[in-house]
Amino acid sequence: MVESEIFRALADPTRRAIFERLAGAREMSVSQLKAGFDVSQPAISQHLAALRGAGLVAERREGRFAYYRVDPKGLTPLACWIDRYRAFWPARIEKLKDVLKGMDR
């Protein structure tokens, strides 16, 4: 299932941190990403492969560099899954989120 792969990809803290870091930049090479994480380069490559398999991240090849970026469509299956359960959330949270939503316009 698509959702399982996404949830599984984001369950790992290192992988989530990589994704969050990518989200903060337009794109990053593997070695740029490696700096700041206390794991080996292969580990980073393996995490990126997992994120890519889940559709969360896309790759651009340029010479011997590989640039990774967040795939905008990647999180939507997850967002749709969660939205099915909005009915359960406390009203308070919904209101807070509407406020936040209005702020970044």
Add this chain to the structure above:
Amino acid sequence: MVESEIFRALADPTRRAIFERLAGAREMSVSQLKAGFDVSQPAISQHLAALRGAGLVAERREGRFAYYRVDPKGLTPLACWIDRYRAFWPARIEKLKDVLKGMDR
């Protein structure tokens, strides 16, 4: 981290199915849940423990029965995490979701 536990809990298809089933009912006993899943009773109890540990589900004890229900606050950390990346989503999706949101009023 809180999010890791939630993502991990929902990464398993059986566990996600249990959560979805619970979301469709007000509450269910373990044996009620067991019916329909092709795993043993201990497996169900273990999945419920994982969901409870992640804060996704709450338990009510009554005699020898244990009734489980969705915890409304459970998904909010996940929703908040995702909302940090709304900026990346295609505008199209946002519009669709607004439509869906309007429908169930």
Add this chain to the structure above:
DNA sequence: CCAATATATAAGTACTTACTTATTCGAAAT
């Protein structure tokens, strides 16, 4: 009290995962 029922816990196992180091592959630079 005793047997039956509902659930949880224990212990074991096959499978998966998150890493490591070593190696390979491809592209640039010298």
Add this chain to the structure above:
DNA sequence: ATTTCGAATAAGTAAGTACTTATATATTGG
């Protein structure tokens, strides 16, 4: 051409996961 550099792959390993069966712990009904 050969070395050097960026990234991917291979192979091994320790730890974690998702189940199983067997057993324990309550609670209820006869």
